[in-house]
Amino acid sequence: MEESKENNPVDCEGASSSLSSGDIKSIKTYSMKPIAYLQSVFKEKNGTPRQSNTCSEFRGKITIGKDLFTNPEHSLEGLSQFSHIWIIFIFHQSGSNFTKAKIKPPRLNNKKVGVFSCRSPHRPNPVGLTLAKLESIEDSTIYVSGIDIIDGTPILDVKPYISDYDYPKIVNELGLADKNYVNEEAHTAEVHSADWIAQANNESLTVRFTLRALNDLETIQVEESNNLKKAIVEVLRNDPRSVYRRKQCCDRLYYFSFNQIHVTCWFDDDQAEVLKVKQVSN
Amino acid sequence: MEESKENNPVDCEGASSSLSSGDIKSIKTYSMKPIAYLQSVFKEKNGTPRQSNTCSEFRGKITIGKDLFTNPEHSLEGLSQFSHIWIIFIFHQSGSNFTKAKIKPPRLNNKKVGVFSCRSPHRPNPVGLTLAKLESIEDSTIYVSGIDIIDGTPILDVKPYISDYDYPKIVNELGLADKNYVNEEAHTAEVHSADWIAQANNESLTVRFTLRALNDLETIQVEESNNLKKAIVEVLRNDPRSVYRRKQCCDRLYYFSFNQIHVTCWFDDDQAEVLKVKQVSN
Known part of the structure; x- marks a missing residue:
């Protein structure tokens, strides 16, 4: 049985009439x-983290509500057969309603790029896109x-991640997409990002722990404290600080x-050092 | 100089207050x-086509308007250094405002899956995601x-396509993402889609052209008529018909x-045959 409710969140009225009239100015x-x-x-x-990564400590869950479907678990049927999913979300904390055409991404040392040339949260429509590993589905919850x-x-x-659609294809001599991607080198040559991406990604910090922090880690009763350490490394090696913090507040603890x-650390030129790790209760 | 306008399209007011109150019911x-x-x-x-592919005939352009930025070309600065882009769009022709929890994707022979387990346009928020090859940028237009x-x-x-973020990563022994993806086989094992995807993708049709259609192609004065033929093949081999058309209207021309x-064709069991190709003027 199909179920649905009348309070559907979509309201597209007027948009197509504006489109068919060709009147781009009267944008709905x-x-x-x-x-x-x-x-x-x-x-x-x-x-x-600025972009998703596979550190399994970075967990989350999404529960489809009963306000959307009478049986929300039906909307996820079949999803557990996929290894990864796309999450399309709202950057709800990106601040002012004032979008600039060019912005300074945090890791580009004051270099400006167009807002559509980067993944900044400060964009005309604050829509974010991230790839996540699907761990499991229970009822109407995606882990x-x-x-x-x-x-x-x-x-x-x-949406499910589907390699055939979401991975840039190489076109073979027939002009048809090659499903086997046999030649990985050719693929890498055809698919490329701006230089600044590679540069920024290569500039990962060395992450150290003081003896005290290592002791802290040992006293924390978590199932796999080794994973906890990995998770901290993963956050810090990509330098989570804003440009402002890096330039103006380099003498402050982070x-x-x-x-x-709760983690306390400090940053030096090309390293981050963890000083204290504390378990907090809600 | 940064430029921006006050008529910013974003209106998020009220959303964060609803979030912080924890009142999920009062969704803004x-x-x-x-x-x-x-x-x-x-x-x-x-x-x-149901999902993007690399047939270069399937071209389009996106022009950023002056209602968004005084100098819209600034918003694309740097984008030409990427080979591919994500386009996040509205399914504006997906019909009724009535979303079902389970739907029947066109190529699954009446099998039902959850709406979040497929890429159907008929979803609670009619947001689409597609990967496109970036051909060029001219002023404020993306080709x-x-x-x-x-x-x-x-x-x-x-948004730019960035392999490091948008390609599922393999986690190495340290729990950190492996940037080199050396072992492609291991990757394929870790990244998987539901069986029905592979089955549907393997069921491509044989595409034939009648002599008349081949003649039609030759008379059409396009720059590269060979590309035109490839484009027609690419559309038809993936069977563009709806389930309804396949089941109920198999005796009708398509x-x-x-x-x-303008292309006229017909479908038999596992083939599509092009009958006529006609150039039309606007």
């Missing part, structure tokens, strides 16, 4: 309601890992927290 | 205005190829058009 708005709010180990912006988004983020949509863990 | 809506409308070779749904979306589609956002070309 599209109203969307989140299908869910992410529950994530990252409670605040500080320390939330994911390797996420880079903050607790409470409004989720607009979830704090971040996830999963009831 | 997010209003978005398209940043542009796609101009595509596909003028109607019939024959528009793309390999697209699967229809002329006039409202575009919400454009028409589609793109790029001022």
Whole structure:
């Protein structure tokens, strides 16, 4: 049995009439309601990775609500057969409603790029896109890992990751996409990003722990404390600081927290050192 | 100089207050205005590929408007250094505002899956995601190829494709993502889609042309008529018909058009045959 409710979040009225009239100036708005709010180990912006990675400590869950479907678990049927999913979300903490055409991404040392040439949250429509590893589905809840988004983020949509669609294809001599991607070298040559991406990604920091911090880690009773250490390394090696913090506040301690863990560290030229790891209760 | 305008399309007011109150029931809506409308070779749904592919005939362009930025070309600065882009768009022709939890994708022979387990346009928020090859940038216009979306589609956002973020990573022994993806076999094992995807993708049709259709192709004065033939093959081999058309209307001719070309064909069990190709003027 199909079920649905009348309070559908979509309201597209007027848009197509504006389109068919060809009157681009009379742009209509599209109203969307989140299908869910992410529950994530990252409670605040500080320390939330800039893009998703596979550190399994970075867990989150998305529960499809009963306000969307009478039986929300039906909307996820079949999804567990995919290894990864796309999450399309709202950057709800990106601040002012004032978008600039060019911005300075945090890791580009004051270099400016067009807002559509980067993944900055400060964009005309504050829509984010991230790939997550699908861990499991229980009832109407999707458990994911390797996420880079903050607790409470409004989720607009979830879609399965399908290599055939989501991985740039090489075109063979017949002009048809080659499904086997046999020649990985050719592929790498055809698919490329701007130089600044590679440069920024190569500039990872060395992450160290003081003896005290290592002791802290040992006293924390978590299932796999080794994973906890890996998760901290993963956050810090990519330098989570804003440009402002890096340039103007380099003498200040840096704090971040996830999963009831509060971390204190400091940054030197090309390293981050963890000073204290503390377990906090809610 | 940074430029911006006050008529920013984003309106997120009220959303964060609803979040912080923890009152999931009082879900606020997010209003978005398209940043542009796609101009595509596909003028109607019939024959528009279901997902993007690399046939270079499937071209389109996205022009960032002056209603968004005083100098819209600034918003694309740096984008030409990427080979591919994500286009986040509105499924503006997906019909009724009535979303079902389970749907029947066209190529699954009546099998039902959850709406979040497939890429159907009929979803709670009608947001689409597609990967396109970036051909060039001129002023404030992005020229793309390999697209699967229809002329006039409202575009919400454009983001660069970045392999490090958008390609599922393998986790090495240290729990850190391996940037080199040396072992492609291991990767394929870790990244997987539901069985029905592979099955559907393998069921491609044989595409034939009658002598008359081949003659038609020769008389059409296009720059590269060979590319035109490839484009027709690419559309038909993936069976563009809806389930309804396949089951109920198998005795009817099938028409589609793109790029001022109108194609007439028919389908038999596992083949499509092109009967007529006609050039039309606007």
